[in-house]
Amino acid sequence: MGKLYVIGIGPGGQEYFTEKALTAIKESNIIVGYTPYIEYLGDLAKDKEIYSTGMKSEIERCEKAISLAREGNIVSIVSTGDAGLYGMAGPILERSEGVNVEVVPGVSANFAAAAYLGAPIMHDFATISLSDLLTPWEVIVKRVKAARDGDFVICFYNPRSKGRKDHLEKMINLLLEKKAPKTPVGIVKDAGRKGTKVTLTTLDSIDYEEVDMLTTVIVGNSKTFTRGELMITPRGYENK
C-alpha cells in the first residue's frame, strides 16, 4: 500500500527542515511540489522521481500526488511553512479518502519572520491572509476588524500582489481607526531564505512598495515596543 506525506518544509532554507520531514522525504520514491519548493530540497531530491508544476496548478498537484499514492508509491508533497496553514494538508485530505496520509508539521512563515524581529508575537495572535482569491473580501475585512478590536498581534500573509496592490494599505487604514499610529510593525521579506530583508516601522509609516507576496507583516498589540532593531511583545502584563 502506498503512503502520502504532506510536508511543511519551513520557510525554505534546509536548516529549518525538521528531522521528521527529512526522514519522510528520504523514504519517498516520488516528490511532488511547486517547482521552486523542489529546488529548496537540493540533494534530497536527487534520485527521486519528481513531479513539479507551476504556481496555479495546486489542485492538479494534489490529485497527482493522491493518485501516485493509490498506485502504491511512497509520495511526499512538499510546501513551504506548515502544510496545515494555507498549505496542502486541506486540499489533500478533502480528496484522499482511503489513502494513508500523514501530515508533517513545519516552521510556519510567521514564526520564521518573527525570529528576525526578536519577539514580536509572544502572546495571543491572529493570522490573516489578505488574498481574496479563495475568500470573500468582506470576510477578510470582518476578521481584520475583529483582530484589531481583540488587541491581537496580527500576522498578515499574502499582504500585497500585483493584482491587489492596495489590500494591505486598506487593512492598515482599518487598524489605524482604533490602534495607535506608532504601533510597531515588522516587515520581513523572504524570511528563512536567501536575501532576507527586515524592516521595522510603525503603523503610520509603512512603505507599501517594499511589500510583496513573499513578505510577512507583523503588527504589534497595544503593549508591543521596540528597542533598537528589535520588536518585542511582552508575554504578559507584568512589566508594562
Add this chain to the structure above:
Amino acid sequence: MGKLYVIGIGPGGQEYFTEKALTAIKESNIIVGYTPYIEYLGDLAKDKEIYSTGMKSEIERCEKAISLAREGNIVSIVSTGDAGLYGMAGPILERSEGVNVEVVPGVSANFAAAAYLGAPIMHDFATISLSDLLTPWEVIVKRVKAARDGDFVICFYNPRSKGRKDHLEKMINLLLEKKAPKTPVGIVKDAGRKGTKVTLTTLDSIDYEEVDMLTTVIVGNSKTFTRGELMITPRGYENK
C-alpha cells in the same frame, strides 16, 4: 564574546527539532532550561554544562542564561514549541541589551497538534492562552469574543489547570452563544511527545476532564467539517 541562542525545539520529540536548533545546541557549551525540556534533548545534552530549574523559575533561568552569555559562553536556552510564542524569546530580549541573541524558531504546539487532526487550521486563525497568571481575565474574554465574531479557527493554549478548572468551559460557553453547537473541536494532549492522545468532538460535547495544561484545543470555523477521524477546514470558500 558570548552568544545566546533562544531555541524552540518543537513539541518535544527529537524528530521535530530543526537542523538549525540541532546545530545551535551542538555549538553551545551550556544549556539552560526547564528540567523536562532538558530531558527531551537526550544525548544532545551529554558533555554540556546544564542549568535546569523547575516550572516557576522562568525569569531566573532567563537571567542565568543572559549572565552566562555575558561571561563569554555560548549558551542555548531551550523551550518547547516556538520560543516566540508564550516562550522565552520575549523575557530574554527584554533583559539582554548588548548580548548577542539569536532566536531559533520551531514547530509550535498548535501546528504539531493540528497535524494529528488532519487539517483543522488551514485558514485564518487566532491563538489564545487561557492562563490568567500574566493576563487579566477580561482581556482573555475580549479576545475570545473577538475571535468568535471574526469566525477564526481558534487554538487554545493552557486551556485548563488544577487552579483554573473552569476556564475552558467558560470560554466554550461564550463560543456557543454564537457558534453552531456541532462545530468540530479537536483536543490533542501531548502532541509530538510520547503518549499523544487525540479526541475529535463538538463544541457542545467536550469532556473537560480530559483537558489539562499540556493539551491544545482547536475549535473550527463555520466551514470546518469532519470525515471519519479527520478535522478539516477548507482553505477557501471554493468547495463549501
